[in-house]
Amino acid sequence: MTRLLSKRPLRGATRTDLLLGMGVLGLLLSVAGVPGSEGEKRVLEIAESRIRTAIDLASGLARSTQRPHGVAFDLATERLAVIDSEGRLAHDPLTGHESLVELGQGNLESAVDVTEAAFGRGGRVAIFDAHGLPLAGGRVRLVSGQEERVLTLDPTTGFVDREPAPETPAAPAQPDTANTR
Amino acid sequence: MPPPTQQTNTSAAKAAEKSMNPFQVLLLGGMVAAGGLLAVQGVIQAMPVAKASTSYHEAAGEADEALQAAQDALLQGQLESTSTDETFVSVRPLGGTARALRAETRRESGLVAVVETAGSFLPAPRQDPVTPDDMPRLLPQAANTVVSSKTLPVLRIRHDTRLNGETLHGLVVVAPDAELQLRDVVLQGAIVSEAALSEGHLPAFDEQRAPRVRVEGTLRLDDDPLLPGVSLVMPDGVFETGADGANLQIAGDIVAHDVRLHGRGSLFGQLASLRPAECSPGIERVYAGRAPRPWASALDMRGSHAAEYLTYLPAGATRWEDVKPMVDFQFPPKDKP
Numbered sequence: 001m002t003r004l005l006s007k008r009p010l011r012g013a014t015r016t017d018l019l020l021g022m023g024v025l026g027l028l029l030s031v032a033g034v035p036g037s038e039g040e041k042r043v044l045e046i047a048e049s050r051i052r053t054a055i056d057l058a059s060g061l062a063r064s065t066q067r068p069h070g071v072a073f074d075l076a077t078e079r080l081a082v083i084d085s086e087g088r089l090a091h092d093p094l095t096g097h098e099s100l101v102e103l104g105q106g107n108l109e110s111a112v113d114v115t116e117a118a119f120g121r122g123g124r125v126a127i128f129d130a131h132g133l134p135l136a137g138g139r140v141r142l143v144s145g146q147e148e149r150v151l152t153l154d155p156t157t158g159f160v161d162r163e164p165a166p167e168t169p170a171a172p173a174q175p176d177t178a179n180t181r
Numbered sequence: 182m183p184p185p186t187q188q189t190n191t192s193a194a195k196a197a198e199k200s201m202n203p204f205q206v207l208l209l210g211g212m213v214a215a216g217g218l219l220a221v222q223g224v225i226q227a228m229p230v231a232k233a234s235t236s237y238h239e240a241a242g243e244a245d246e247a248l249q250a251a252q253d254a255l256l257q258g259q260l261e262s263t264s265t266d267e268t269f270v271s272v273r274p275l276g277g278t279a280r281a282l283r284a285e286t287r288r289e290s291g292l293v294a295v296v297e298t299a300g301s302f303l304p305a306p307r308q309d310p311v312t313p314d315d316m317p318r319l320l321p322q323a324a325n326t327v328v329s330s331k332t333l334p335v336l337r338i339r340h341d342t343r344l345n346g347e348t349l350h351g352l353v354v355v356a357p358d359a360e361l362q363l364r365d366v367v368l369q370g371a372i373v374s375e376a377a378l379s380e381g382h383l384p385a386f387d388e389q390r391a392p393r394v395r396v397e398g399t400l401r402l403d404d405d406p407l408l409p410g411v412s413l414v415m416p417d418g419v420f421e422t423g424a425d426g427a428n429l430q431i432a433g434d435i436v437a438h439d440v441r442l443h444g445r446g447s448l449f450g451q452l453a454s455l456r457p458a459e460c461s462p463g464i465e466r467v468y469a470g471r472a473p474r475p476w477a478s479a480l481d482m483r484g485s486h487a488a489e490y491l492t493y494l495p496a497g498a499t500r501w502e503d504v505k506p507m508v509d510f511q512f513p514p515k516d517k518p
Contacts, residue, residue: 017204017205017208020208020212021204021208021211024208024211024212025211064466065460065462065466066457066458066460067462068499068503068504068507070504070507070510072507072510072512074512077512077515079512079515081510081512083507083510084507085503085504085506085507086506087506087507087509087510089513100512100513121501121508122504122507122508123508125507125508125510127499127504127507127508129499130457130499135499135501135504
């Protein structure tokens with residue numbers, strides 16, 4: 001190797017090489033920057049999906065058993081649980097397992113942070129009555145990196161809605177399509 | 182002829198000109214990697230599948246909206262079939278009050294999205310039922326068919342009666358003032374009150390005179406082909422289990438003024454009661470909490486419609502005091518397996 005290299009005449013980088021190198025670096029940085037932001041959004045999408053599923057399950061169980069059920073949030077461990085009227089973990093009728101869900105499960109661990117969960121007198125528990133309707137509305141705030149998402153629970157309909165993101169000067173208004181459970 | 186050493190030097194110089202130094206190798210590698218990433222991103226964004234998927238979801242959304250509009254129109258008794266430029270909605274009768282709705286959106290590109298549903302779509306009631314007269318009962322033609330049938334025996338219960346360890350086939354008709362006690366009974370057919378067979382106005386509920394079916398031990402109740410999907414229709418009656426509960430296996434819809442079922446088992450059907458039904462969690466209610474299913478076609482729903490809720494419930498039944506254990510819920514430690 002030393003012999004081979006020693007036979008090559010070494011020459012310095014030209015301006016063209018430098019410009020090309022800087023261009024390539026810029027491209028790589030721009031490409032690498034996108035997955036970071038997209039990844040955070042994806043983490044929030046997955047967490048939102050899990051919350052919607054849990055709320056659907058709690059509401060459905062409340063309606064079918066005619067007993068209150070709820071979704072409790074743990075801000076310290078980023079978990080949620082579907083619970084019955086006795087304050088016990090409910091079982092998912094499809095899987096038979098306890099409905100205890102980690103919002104940052106698997107490779108998303110510690111990627112999502114639940115910074116707020118407030119449902120009136122229910123505190124951190126969204127409670128659904130025997131109709132499957134919430135006793136109180138509320139909101140859950142999720143944060144992943146620079147991304148933030150706020151989900152609201154409508155006190156009348158029980159629909160989960162996504163609160164519009166705070167306005168930024170450059171960001172165009174996005175239609176809110178996630179208004180159904 | 183040049184000396185060999187000079188020839189060698191010339192070849193080495195040419196080779197050096199053609200080969201690249203490490204910096205150039207890194208530069209080229211970086212360019213190839215960046216180009217590859219951009220190409221992959223471009224390919225993904227331009228993938229026809231992704232575009233087709235978006236188009237499909239848009240079309241399916243339109244079909245779904247049309248279907249919702251058709252359902253609303255049906256509930257107001259206004260629609261048989263309708264269509265727009267790209268979406269066609271059709272309504273197909275399934276017997277009785279049941280209808281199948283199909284919305285189909287066709288794009289010029291040939292893409293087709295179809296959304297279907299089925300249910301008993303009748304005009305929504307002006308208010309929740311308040312008397313037995315508002316409750317579902319058998320359609321007159323269905324009642325006539327079963328009563329005059331030679332294949333389905335009719336057993337009339339006019340006084341308090343106790344059936345123990347029986348296997349029956351037929352239609353059991355319970356008269357007012359009568360109580361039917363069932364213990365370890367298998368019945369293929371249905372239990373109805375006389376009011377369920379009548380076409381006239383039903384009087385207000387009378388707790389003392391109401392026909393009553395009380396179950397102890399085990400009851401297996403399967404619907405009969407003459408009354409498919411119907412297990413018990415007593416809009417003026419009471420359907421309950423004894424003090425010790427019962428083991429129940431019921432296939433078919435249940436309609437009763439009061440329903441109090443305790444014990445274990447399964448209910449494969451829908452449940453309508455005027456007072457809030459008591460149904461033990463141990464009784465599995467198949468399909469409960471799932472999409473609404475059509476009621477039995479032999480039932481006259483009397484203005485009720487598809488069972489979004491499986492029983493009529495009074496509003497405001499849950500108080501904050503009732504849910505204190507839920508508010509106080511503590512998560513198990515995270516390291517719990």
